[in-house]
Amino acid sequence: MLEFQNVTYSVPGAEILKNVSFTSDERFIAVTGPNGSGKSTLAKLIAGIITPTEGRILFDGTDITGMSITERAKFGISYAFQQPVRFKGITVRDMITIAVGHKISVGEICGYLSEVGLCAKDYINREINSSLSGGELKRIEIATVNARSTKLAVFDEPEAGIDLWSFNNLIKVFENMYKRTKGSIIIISHQERILNIADRIIVVADGSIAAQGTKDEILPTLLDVQSGCCFGTRRSDGLEEVC
Amino acid sequence: MNLDSIQAELLRQISGIHEIPQGAYNIRVNGQAFARNSSEHIHIEPKTDGKSGIDIYVDAGTKNESVHIPVLLSQTGLKELVYNDFHIGAGADITIVAGCGIHNGGDDLSEHSGIHSFFVGKGAKVRYIEKHYGSGEGSGKRVMDPVTSALLDDDAYMEIETVQIRGVDSSNRTTNARLGNRAVLVIKEKMLTDGTQHAVTNFTVDLDGKDCGAHLISRSVAMGSSTQIFNSDMRGNNRCSGHSECDAIIMDGGKVSAVPMVSANHVDASLIHEAAIGKIAGEQLIKLMTLGLTEKEAEEQIINGFLK
Numbered sequence: 001m002l003e004f005q006n007v008t009y010s011v012p013g014a015e016i017l018k019n020v021s022f023t024s025d026e027r028f029i030a031v032t033g034p035n036g037s038g039k040s041t042l043a044k045l046i047a048g049i050i051t052p053t054e055g056r057i058l059f060d061g062t063d064i065t066g067m068s069i070t071e072r073a074k075f076g077i078s079y080a081f082q083q084p085v086r087f088k089g090i091t092v093r094d095m096i097t098i099a100v101g102h103k104i105s106v107g108e109i110c111g112y113l114s115e116v117g118l119c120a121k122d123y124i125n126r127e128i129n130s131s132l133s134g135g136e137l138k139r140i141e142i143a144t145v146n147a148r149s150t151k152l153a154v155f156d157e158p159e160a161g162i163d164l165w166s167f168n169n170l171i172k173v174f175e176n177m178y179k180r181t182k183g184s185i186i187i188i189s190h191q192e193r194i195l196n197i198a199d200r201i202i203v204v205a206d207g208s209i210a211a212q213g214t215k216d217e218i219l220p221t222l223l224d225v226q227s228g229c230c231f232g233t234r235r236s237d238g239l240e241e242v243c
Numbered sequence: 244m245n246l247d248s249i250q251a252e253l254l255r256q257i258s259g260i261h262e263i264p265q266g267a268y269n270i271r272v273n274g275q276a277f278a279r280n281s282s283e284h285i286h287i288e289p290k291t292d293g294k295s296g297i298d299i300y301v302d303a304g305t306k307n308e309s310v311h312i313p314v315l316l317s318q319t320g321l322k323e324l325v326y327n328d329f330h331i332g333a334g335a336d337i338t339i340v341a342g343c344g345i346h347n348g349g350d351d352l353s354e355h356s357g358i359h360s361f362f363v364g365k366g367a368k369v370r371y372i373e374k375h376y377g378s379g380e381g382s383g384k385r386v387m388d389p390v391t392s393a394l395l396d397d398d399a400y401m402e403i404e405t406v407q408i409r410g411v412d413s414s415n416r417t418t419n420a421r422l423g424n425r426a427v428l429v430i431k432e433k434m435l436t437d438g439t440q441h442a443v444t445n446f447t448v449d450l451d452g453k454d455c456g457a458h459l460i461s462r463s464v465a466m467g468s469s470t471q472i473f474n475s476d477m478r479g480n481n482r483c484s485g486h487s488e489c490d491a492i493i494m495d496g497g498k499v500s501a502v503p504m505v506s507a508n509h510v511d512a513s514l515i516h517e518a519a520i521g522k523i524a525g526e527q528l529i530k531l532m533t534l535g536l537t538e539k540e541a542e543e544q545i546i547n548g549f550l551k
Binding site: 148 | 462490524527534538550551
């Protein structure tokens with residue numbers, strides 16, 4: 001279970017998150033909200049990449065506020081970057097082996113790659129460098145987090161920077177992950193289809209939690225907010241509006 | 244005569260072998276020929292012009308054979324200059340494993356300078372691996388100043404892999420190459436310096452032949468207060484392609500200077516140079532730390548991968 005207790009995060013001249021409190025023990029939580037609202041900050045606070053200016057973060061009853069990134073990783077928290085990091089010389093095989101924490105067979109590595117729709121034969125010895133496309137990097141990032149099998153996995157906008165075709169496959173990856181994984185998942189996302197498979201949605205706006213609840217409670221209000229421009233939105237009869 | 248344990252370790256470090264290799268070899272220990280063997284297609288002969296060194300003749304069409312020519316120095320204060328010439332027959336396909344290991348347990352400077360000349364025949368394929376390794380607690384410096392020059396005939400292919408990881412106090416490596424029509428040269432350099440070590444690398448490639456190509460990749464790490472200088476000049480003298488890539492990671496007080504030059508002397512010469520020097524990116528460390536590594540372990544992984 002993850003708990004934020006009055007968490008504030010400020011940088012000189014700006015308060016990015018303001019006194020945020022929530023408790024969650026659902027398996028699949030989606031965090032959504034406008035750009036610049038503080039969602040990614042929230043994800044980085046969970047992973048320990050940044051630490052709160054004020055407040056506490058608890059995970060499974062333990063105060064993790066002062067824990068380093070490494071300590072949190074070992075305590076059972078994984079984090080998938082919005083912009084996956086590139087490396088010269090580190091291969092997909094190396095990265096998944098590091099993630100698992102011990103030597104594993106090629107077969108096992110292939111298993112993790114297949115889950116994200118990559119053919120292991122083509123990727124296992126590829127370097128995680130700029131020769132890979134954004135979609136490929138995203139999938140490898142997700143496979144790496146899956147390979148850790150931690151109690152909590154945080155994904156920061158997995159859909160960012162990938163094409164529509166890859167996105168459709170990505171949704172399937174998360175649907176499968178939801179079915180298989182035993183741990184909890186927190187996804188920062190703007191995508192209705194991802195929000196739709198969440199047990200709970202937290203809406204962050206202007207550094208605070210604006211709303212939270214089940215998808216049935218939250219999704220209709222989100223769609224209302226977007227009605228300023230109806231072009232392309234879906235009507236109750238399933239057809240798209242053309243205004 | 245057997246190698247002592249220090250010499251055996253030097254041999255293992257530079258050649259990856261524990262004992263006298265199979266096939267053709269020439270092992271030089273403390274300035275003397277220690278063991279030599281020619282094979283059916285590869286002939287090793289001592290130089291007859293008064294210079295120290297050997298001539299290696301590879302018959303045309305020799306396939307999948309290797310030559311080992313390690314140099315081991317374990318006597319402090321020894322300085323030597325050796326000339327090795329490789330004559331690779333047309334259509335041959337061979338691997339040459341060279342390298343120098345210096346163990347300096349004393350206080351005097353030990354130095355090995357190998358001048359290696361390659362004459363690669365038409366359509367021949369050569370893979371040349373050269374490792375430098377230094378050990379020993381003595382205050383005497385370990386110095387290596389190798390020179391490699393290669394002449395690639397038409398359609399020849401040569402891959403040069405040089406590795407120098409720690410242990411060498413001072414090195415000045417010079418590599419010159421001249422390429423014929425459709426010849427291809429690939430150079431991969433890997434270097435790590437630490438402490439007060441200093442390393443200089445000079446590459447000069449003349450792309451003389453039509454449709455020839457060269458690809459030069461240098462990856463280096465400078466730690467401690469070590470310094471490195473990378474000089475390269477790729478000259479496109481015909482319709483050709485050339486690519487050089489110099490990546491360096493600096494840590495602590497390490498310093499790296501890269502002086503890359505590409506010279507297009509022909510209108511159809513296509514030359515590219517890329518250079519990047521900097522410390523390890525913070526996000527790379529963070530990524531590996533989110534997988535459970537400490538900052539120190541993450542740093543090691545990044546460097547190991549970079550120099551792999």
